[in-house]
Amino acid sequence: MADKKKRKRSKDAQEEDLPFKSILESDDVILKLLKSYISSSLTSAAAGSSGASSSSSSKPLTLADLSLSSSCREVADLSLSSVQTEIETVIVQIARSILAGDGFSFSVPSRAASNQLYVPELDRIVLKDKSTLRPFASVSSVRKTTITTRILALIHQLCLRNIHVTKRDLFYTDVKLFQDQTQSDAVLDDVSCMLGCTRSSLNVIAAEKGVVVGRLIFSDNGDMIDCTKMGMGGKAIPPNIDRVGDMQSDAMFILLVEKDAAYIRLAEDRFYNRFPCIIVTAKGQPDVATRLFLRKMKMELKLPVLALVDSDPYGLKILSVYGCGSKNMSYDSANLTTPDIKWLGIRPSDLDKYKIPEQCRLPMTEQDIKTGKDMLEEDFVKKNPGWVEELNLMVKTKQKAEIQALSSFGFQYLSEVYLPLKLQQQDWL
Amino acid sequence: MADKKKRKRSKDAQEEDLPFKSILESDDVILKLLKSYISSSLTSAAAGSSGASSSSSSKPLTLADLSLSSSCREVADLSLSSVQTEIETVIVQIARSILAGDGFSFSVPSRAASNQLYVPELDRIVLKDKSTLRPFASVSSVRKTTITTRILALIHQLCLRNIHVTKRDLFYTDVKLFQDQTQSDAVLDDVSCMLGCTRSSLNVIAAEKGVVVGRLIFSDNGDMIDCTKMGMGGKAIPPNIDRVGDMQSDAMFILLVEKDAAYIRLAEDRFYNRFPCIIVTAKGQPDVATRLFLRKMKMELKLPVLALVDSDPYGLKILSVYGCGSKNMSYDSANLTTPDIKWLGIRPSDLDKYKIPEQCRLPMTEQDIKTGKDMLEEDFVKKNPGWVEELNLMVKTKQKAEIQALSSFGFQYLSEVYLPLKLQQQDWL
Numbered sequence: 092m093a094d095k096k097k098r099k100r101s102k103d104a105q106e107e108d109l110p111f112k113s114i115l116e117s118d119d120v121i122l123k124l125l126k127s128y129i130s131s132s133l134t135s136a137a138a139g140s141s142g143a144s145s146s147s148s149s150k151p152l153t154l155a156d157l158s159l160s161s162s163c164r165e166v167a168d169l170s171l172s173s174v175q176t177e178i179e180t181v182i183v184q185i186a187r188s189i190l191a192g193d194g195f196s197f198s199v200p201s202r203a204a205s206n207q208l209y210v211p212e213l214d215r216i217v218l219k220d221k222s223t224l225r226p227f228a229s230v231s232s233v234r235k236t237t238i239t240t241r242i243l244a245l246i247h248q249l250c251l252r253n254i255h256v257t258k259r260d261l262f263y264t265d266v267k268l269f270q271d272q273t274q275s276d277a278v279l280d281d282v283s284c285m286l287g288c289t290r291s292s293l294n295v296i297a298a299e300k301g302v303v304v305g306r307l308i309f310s311d312n313g314d315m316i317d318c319t320k321m322g323m324g325g326k327a328i329p330p331n332i333d334r335v336g337d338m339q340s341d342a343m344f345i346l347l348v349e350k351d352a353a354y355i356r357l358a359e360d361r362f363y364n365r366f367p368c369i370i371v372t373a374k375g376q377p378d379v380a381t382r383l384f385l386r387k388m389k390m391e392l393k394l395p396v397l398a399l400v401d402s403d404p405y406g407l408k409i410l411s412v413y414g415c416g417s418k419n420m421s422y423d424s425a426n427l428t429t430p431d432i433k434w435l436g437i438r439p440s441d442l443d444k445y446k447i448p449e450q451c452r453l454p455m456t457e458q459d460i461k462t463g464k465d466m467l468e469e470d471f472v473k474k475n476p477g478w479v480e481e482l483n484l485m486v487k488t489k490q491k492a493e494i495q496a497l498s499s500f501g502f503q504y505l506s507e508v509y510l511p512l513k514l515q516q517q518d519w520l
Numbered sequence: 521m522a523d524k525k526k527r528k529r530s531k532d533a534q535e536e537d538l539p540f541k542s543i544l545e546s547d548d549v550i551l552k553l554l555k556s557y558i559s560s561s562l563t564s565a566a567a568g569s570s571g572a573s574s575s576s577s578s579k580p581l582t583l584a585d586l587s588l589s590s591s592c593r594e595v596a597d598l599s600l601s602s603v604q605t606e607i608e609t610v611i612v613q614i615a616r617s618i619l620a621g622d623g624f625s626f627s628v629p630s631r632a633a634s635n636q637l638y639v640p641e642l643d644r645i646v647l648k649d650k651s652t653l654r655p656f657a658s659v660s661s662v663r664k665t666t667i668t669t670r671i672l673a674l675i676h677q678l679c680l681r682n683i684h685v686t687k688r689d690l691f692y693t694d695v696k697l698f699q700d701q702t703q704s705d706a707v708l709d710d711v712s713c714m715l716g717c718t719r720s721s722l723n724v725i726a727a728e729k730g731v732v733v734g735r736l737i738f739s740d741n742g743d744m745i746d747c748t749k750m751g752m753g754g755k756a757i758p759p760n761i762d763r764v765g766d767m768q769s770d771a772m773f774i775l776l777v778e779k780d781a782a783y784i785r786l787a788e789d790r791f792y793n794r795f796p797c798i799i800v801t802a803k804g805q806p807d808v809a810t811r812l813f814l815r816k817m818k819m820e821l822k823l824p825v826l827a828l829v830d831s832d833p834y835g836l837k838i839l840s841v842y843g844c845g846s847k848n849m850s851y852d853s854a855n856l857t858t859p860d861i862k863w864l865g866i867r868p869s870d871l872d873k874y875k876i877p878e879q880c881r882l883p884m885t886e887q888d889i890k891t892g893k894d895m896l897e898e899d900f901v902k903k904n905p906g907w908v909e910e911l912n913l914m915v916k917t918k919q920k921a922e923i924q925a926l927s928s929f930g931f932q933y934l935s936e937v938y939l940p941l942k943l944q945q946q947d948w949l
Contacts, residue, residue: 312752
């Protein structure tokens with residue numbers, strides 16, 4: 092063991108000439124810097140919020156706090172019994188309407204792009220209040236009305252039994268009617284909006300693919316999980332957020348990682364023991380379960396979220412999905428998005444700063460450049476001048492790089508130099 | 521709570537007319553049947569193996585036990601220090617060859633299809649003994665020789681530091697030389713064969729995507745994991761099998777599930793508490809980490825493995841990858857494959873037996889039918905007459921069905937009727 096340590100030391104000596112290795116402070120100093128950052132950011136967040144809402148509470152802003160020109164719709168997490176009651180209310184209303192001779196129809200909120208609105212104060216996309224009528228006695232909508240009724244009945248059954256199913260399960264309960272899974276999926280989103288609840292309140296869940304490791308303890312379906320004791324594999328993020336609770340943590344920040352290669356490096360090096368943190372990844376495109384889990388951590392633990400993504404337009408896009416939602420599920424954005432995610436890296440300016448070798452940078456394709464330019468027009472980018480600057484640099488240099496590009500300085504450069512230095516310099520936007 | 525139970529009971533009463541619900545025995549009876557099956561299969565396995573190897577030990581067959589016409593090559597799990605020694609030996613040999621005036625070249629085992637062999641006794645694909653010379657002083661191989669040398673140096677570094685990296689990390693350490701990840705990946709497989717060790721012995725790991733839940737306790741990188749206490753999300757399967765150990769279990773079988781929807785159903789219903797088992801899934805195409813983990817469970821716990829896959833050619837293909845390996849990594853097949861996996865369902869004959877409604881069956885495409893016919897020619901299918909019969913039925917009826925098709929009888933039909941009945945009737949091939 093002593094022998095191994097010595098060998099490692101001499102290795103380190105060879106590595107002193109790595110970029111920035113020499114200016115790295117000791118872990119104690121970095122931890123002290125972090126602590127003061129966190130306490131100051133908590134204070135300013137509380138002050139900012141109380142200033143904006145003109146009350147002294149630090150409650151986060153909601154749609155109701157804003158006086159918007161058009162009234163907007165947001166969905167909320169409802170308990171199973173509330174969902175059940177909502178469904179029964181809808182059905183009783185319809186029965187009354189039929190008895191009164193007014194026929195059978197649903198009023199369904201529109202989820203079209205024209206009915207979506209980005210709210211800068213909330214930093215989220217929400218739905219405006221347009222609704223469309225879905226009458227049974229119409230050739231063009233009779234099928235959709237029938238599907239809606241069937242989905243309501245199935246969800247009601249899930250409430251009674253208190254079980255979770257996937258969208259795919261739901262589709263297979265009546266293939267003859269639904270014909271195609273896109274049809275049952277679309278109506279499921281309609282039903283969420285109609286009932287005013289999140290999709291996870293309906294007990295319809297998405298397949299999980301995220302993992303979490305680090306300084307977090309939480310309960311999953313009644314079992315207490317200690318994420319410091321999950322080895323290198325980590326804990327699979329539960330698909331049903333409503334059975335997740337009792338979050339406790341002594342972490343100083345949440346590290347959101349785009350891809351698993353970087354996640355594995357950090358998990359094996361137990362980075363979270365050196366700098367107390369929670370490491371989470373959806374292994375690529377963010378899935379609903381991971382987005383819900385990240386939001387819950389942020390809300391309950393009040394920790395800063397630092398994002399480590401590739402330096403390309405898709406890295407930033409992934410960050411934006413976590414941060415302000417996807418257009419497809421905008422009605423649910425309040426529950427799916429995590430406010431105030433910081434862009435730690437790999438940022439376009441890091442490529443030169445950290446002297447990433449030319450051969451580890453990749454030329455951007457035409458499509459990449461177009462995506463980058465499109466993103467410059469997005470509200471969520473424009474509100475952050477630092478992001479605009481970085482994205483402009485990316486589009487100008489036409490270069491991108493993956494997180495793995497740091498491996499050109501050694502496999503552990505990410506965990507031993509790059510991230511500690513980022514923390515030391517509080518270098519995020 | 522009592523109220524909820526009552527409601528559930530009355531639900532059950534309505535469901536008595538579900539296919540086969542009425543002939544289902546009590547759990548106790550099924551468990552007794554299972555126990556006798558397992559003890560008899562263990563006895564017969566021991567007898568079979570001792571008969572074949574003509575010794576009285578129940579050690580599994582290895583390549584060395586067979587007198588094959590052509591000598592074959594298999595790789596083994598080596599310790600880090602052995603890998604290090606092997607690399608140093610190769611380099612010393614080359615230095616000697618250079619000093620003797622014979623030049624610098626590697627002898628690399630061929631991984632071409634013509635050098636692969638299916639061994640029915642082992643039920644695995646192995647490599648025959650053809651090797652090719654890779655000289656440095658040749659325009660056509662100088663690049664590959666250089667890459668091989670570089671990869672050997674990098675692996676040597678991993679051994680010294682005792683850390684794991686992904687293939688992607690490896691590629692990024694020298695993009696200028698490797699140019700393209702397929703090149704470093706291919707040479708990595710060459711190096712495995714050259715050194716006679718598995719890829720995981722090289723500390724180069726694949727991204728994990730599998731999860732496990734149920735009656736299993738094991739250690740992941742030093743942390744003890746109890747898979748009955750992993751909620752609904754389960755435990756992510758660790759990417760590095762060499763840090764997995766101390767497996768303990770009171771399970772009666774391992775349930776290998778193709779897709780996560782079925783996995784989620786079984787995890788939420790805690791099926792493993794009703795019928796003691798370990799539930800594992802790679803969420804689709806089997807990845808290396810899940811294949812290694814399944815094999816390790818099978819070898820250490822000596823449990824039957826029952827596979828629940830879609831009733832289509834790809835379901836069977838997935839089963840075959842777990843069971844006898846993929847052509848691409850045939851050199852490593854001994855360590856990646858799990859012998860004697862039983863095909864529990866959904867089998868083509870189940871479609872009629874369980875009265876799966878017509879609308880939940882899908883017509884096979886031309887490509888599906890071609891894949892099905894191709895599989896009928898595969899050795900691993902042909903050796904099991906039951907499988908041939910089922911596959912013939914599939915190709916004849918031109919119908920396929922997903923596991924989720926069972927949801928047409930209710931979301932919990934899979935866990936409450938289908939699987940218990942399969943266990944009761946020991947209905948697997």
